[in-house]
Structures are given as C-alpha cells and as structure tokens.
Amino acid sequence: MVASTDQRYALEIEQLSAGYDGTDVLHQVSFVLKPGEIACLLGPSGCGKTTLLKTLAGFNSVSSGQVKIDGRLLSSKDVNVSPEHRAIGMVFQDFALFPHFSVNQNIAFGLDRLSKQKRRQTVAQLLELVGLHGFGEQYPHELSGGQQQRVALARALAPEPTLLLLDEPFSSLDAELRGRLSLDIRDILKQRNATALMVTHDQQEAFAMADQVGILKDGNLQQWDSPFNLYHEPANRFVANFIGRGTLLEGIMRSGEAIETELGLLIGNRAYRWPEGHPVDVLIRPDDVVEDRNSDMSAVIVGKVFAGSSTLYRLELRSGKRIEILCPSHHDYELKDALPIRVQADHLIAFERHDPI
Ligand SMILES: Nc1ncnc2c1ncn2[C@@H]1O[C@H](COP(=O)(O)OP(=O)(O)OP(=O)(O)O)[C@@H](O)[C@H]1O
Numbered sequence: 127m128v129a130s131t132d133q134r135y136a137l138e139i140e141q142l143s144a145g146y147d148g149t150d151v152l153h154q155v156s157f158v159l160k161p162g163e164i165a166c167l168l169g170p171s172g173c174g175k176t177t178l179l180k181t182l183a184g185f186n187s188v189s190s191g192q193v194k195i196d197g198r199l200l201s202s203k204d205v206n207v208s209p210e211h212r213a214i215g216m217v218f219q220d221f222a223l224f225p226h227f228s229v230n231q232n233i234a235f236g237l238d239r240l241s242k243q244k245r246r247q248t249v250a251q252l253l254e255l256v257g258l259h260g261f262g263e264q265y266p267h268e269l270s271g272g273q274q275q276r277v278a279l280a281r282a283l284a285p286e287p288t289l290l291l292l293d294e295p296f297s298s299l300d301a302e303l304r305g306r307l308s309l310d311i312r313d314i315l316k317q318r319n320a321t322a323l324m325v326t327h328d329q330q331e332a333f334a335m336a337d338q339v340g341i342l343k344d345g346n347l348q349q350w351d352s353p354f355n356l357y358h359e360p361a362n363r364f365v366a367n368f369i370g371r372g373t374l375l376e377g378i379m380r381s382g383e384a385i386e387t388e389l390g391l392l393i394g395n396r397a398y399r400w401p402e403g404h405p406v407d408v409l410i411r412p413d414d415v416v417e418d419r420n421s422d423m424s425a426v427i428v429g430k431v432f433a434g435s436s437t438l439y440r441l442e443l444r445s446g447k448r449i450e451i452l453c454p455s456h457h458d459y460e461l462k463d464a465l466p467i468r469v470q471a472d473h474l475i476a477f478e479r480h481d482p483i
Pocket residue numbers: 146151169170171172173174175176177178
C-alpha cells in the first residue's frame with residue numbers, strides 16, 4: 127500500500143474511471159473530501175452515482191485513476207483492497223437490518239474486537255445519539271421506517287469508519303419524515319465528525335445535508351461545489367438547468383456587463399468575457415424577478431403553484447418564452463392577469479450561445 131504524503135483528506139478520488147465488464151461508466155472523476163465533510167452526489171438516473179459508491183466500497187474494479195482514503199491507496203488499476211478492509215461504513219435505502227437481531231445486536235454487529243463492556247457502552251452512546259434510547263431490546267419489525275433507518279445509521283457508525291457511504295437512505299420514507307430525518311442525520315454525522323458521501327435524487331435533501339455537492343452526467347463530474355455556488359454559479363448549462371428552477375433567455379452583449387434581453391437591459395454585475403454584439407443566454411431564476419407596480423414591463427400569468435408562504439407564478443413573455451417568479455403568497459393574482467415585473471438580481475449567469483439568432 128502507498129502512503130500519501132498529504133493527510134489532509136479523508137477521501138481523494140483522482141481521475142477515476144470505472145464500470146462493468148470492461149466498459150467505463152465513470153470517466154476521470156476527481157474530487158476530495160476533508161475529514162468531517164458531508165457530500166452528496168446528484169445526477170439523472172443512470173449517470174453512475176451508485177457505481178461510484180460501489181467502486182469506493184471496493185465492489186467494482188477501477189480501469190484508471192485512484193481512490194485514497196485517509197491517505198491510503200485502496201483502488202487503482204493494480205490495487206483493489208477488499209471491501210472489509212476499507213474502513214468504510216454503508217447505509218442503503220432498504221436498511222438491511224438483521225431481522226432476528228435486536229436493535230442492540232444490530233448496532234453491535236461490527237464491534238467484535240471490543241470488550242463486552244466497551245461494546246455495551248458504544249451501543250448505548252449510539253442509541254442516545256440517534257434518539258432511540260430505550261429501544262435497544264426491540265426488533266426491527268417493531269420500529270417505524272425512520273427508526274429503522276436511524277438504527278442502520280448507528281450500526282454503520284459503530285466501528286468508526288473513516289468514510290460513510292449512504293445510497294438514497296431516505297427514499298423509502300415519506301416526504302415529511304425524509305425532511306426531518308435528513309436534518310437529524312446531518313446533525314448526528316456532524317457530532318461524530320463523520321465524513322460521508324450520499325447519493326440522492328432529491329436536490330432539497332442534498333442542499334440541506336451537504337457541505338459539497340457533486341453533479342454527475344453520463345459518468346462525468348460536471349461540478350463539485352457548495353450548494354450555494356451550484357445554484358448561483360453553475361459551471362455550465364447542464365448544471366444551470368439541473369439545479370433549481372430557471373429559464374435561459376436569449377440576449378445580446380451591449381457592454382462588458384450589460385445584456386439586452388426582452389426583459390430590458392440587464393446589468394449582470396459581473397465582467398463577462400464576450401464582446402459587444404455577442405449572442406448569449408442569460409439564466410433567470412424565480413428569485414431574480416420581482417413584481418413591481420411601477421414597472422412598465424409585464425407578463426401574463428399562465429401558471430400558479432401555491433406553496434404556503436409563497437406562490438410560484440409561471441409567466442409568459444411577449445416572445446412566448448416562459449419564466450417563473452416567486453411572490454409572497456398574500457400577493458394573490460389570477461391566471462391571465464398581467465403582472466408588472468422587474469429583474470432584480472445581484473449577479474446574472476450567462477452562457478455563450480452558439481446558434482445564430
Ligand atoms: N451490475 C452492472 N452491470 C452492468 N452495468 C451496470 C451494472 N450496474 C449498473 N450498470 C449500468 O451503469 C450505469 C450507471 O448505473 P448506476 O446504477 O451507477 O446509476 P445511478 O446514477 O445510480 O442511477 P439511479 O439514479 O437510477 O439509481 C447505467 O447505465 C447502468 O445500466
């Protein structure tokens with residue numbers, strides 16, 4: 127095994143390509159996780175999220191690149207440390223608790239090396255941590271889905287793995303429970319200073335839980351960044367469309383930071399790299415547009431989704447292009463009303479448009 131000179135990272139993935147039967151599904155994926163960081167992988171179905179977790183866990187071989195955990199080389203073309211020697215914990219969507227073991231026995235499963243007393247102590251601490259004090263003698267079938275998932279987490283954390291992998295751990299739970307549990311689990315992981323990588327389909331969940339989020343498309347990592355940056359600084363059109371809501375509006379550069387669009391001359395508050403006259407597409411998010419009774423620009427309401435404290439309106443512009451706007455829900459409009467609007471954005475993301483107008 128090769129010891130890394132750089133011990134700052136819990137996980138280092140460098141130029142990793144891996145797949146099945148000689149065909150790569152992941153292509154030169156690189157990112158790092160610091161100790162105690164939580165990251166999520168997002169991407170369309172089939173993009174390779176689970177394959178990446180399986181490769182990190184040691185179930186898939188690597189065709190090129192390498193995986194290091196805590197500075198230890200675990201996977202490369204010539205090295206493949208077996209799953210049980212990787213110090214990795216795993217939590218999957220179907221919990222996979224042992225049905226004939228009590229909660230205590232499930233959590234103690236990977237703790238053979240500890241003395242009986244230490245084992246009992248560790249299990250009690252973990253039960254407390256996951257909010258299941260007093261449930262130790264119960265069996266999995268006597269617990270709710272959320273409680274079972276907490277036991278699965280406690281079991282995975284018990285041997286103090288260097289890295290925890292979670293594959294859609296909340297997907298079989300209802301929406302409300304997922305929301306609560308994801309925040310609880312973030313707190314639990316942070317209290318343990320655990321380093322974790324989670325696959326999810328749910329952007330809100332990823333944003334709520336993760337310090338870093340990776341966006342995969344066709345096995346290629348598009349961006350590895352904080353949730354804030356993914357939303358506000360998407361690296362390309364794919365990320366811009368995939369993350370959050372928004373519309374790409376056609377525009378023409380009028381100066382270093384001004385773009386003419388059908389919503390008027392927009393000042394992007396950033397230096398773009400294109401010359402005057404260059405065609406671009408500007409990303410307009412629902413929070414970039416506000417209602418403004420003094421504006422002489424309006425758009426027709428063609429859709430309305432009430433969401434309690436706010437309402438999302440879909441508006442049709444003169445060109446037929448649709449944008450969305452988020453309004454406080456006490457500002458109530460009807461379909462077909464003309465809503466006066468103004469673009470109010472701190473900064474605007476634009477992409478070069480290759481097609482001539
Ligand atoms: N055991 C396997 N053998 C061969 N190909 C596989 C195997 N498992 C997955 N694949 C293929 O690898 C690609 C990536 O699959 P993977 O399960 O990693 O995607 P995913 O992003 O996790 O998808 P989802 O979001 O639908 O769970 C897909 O094209 C899939 O068909």
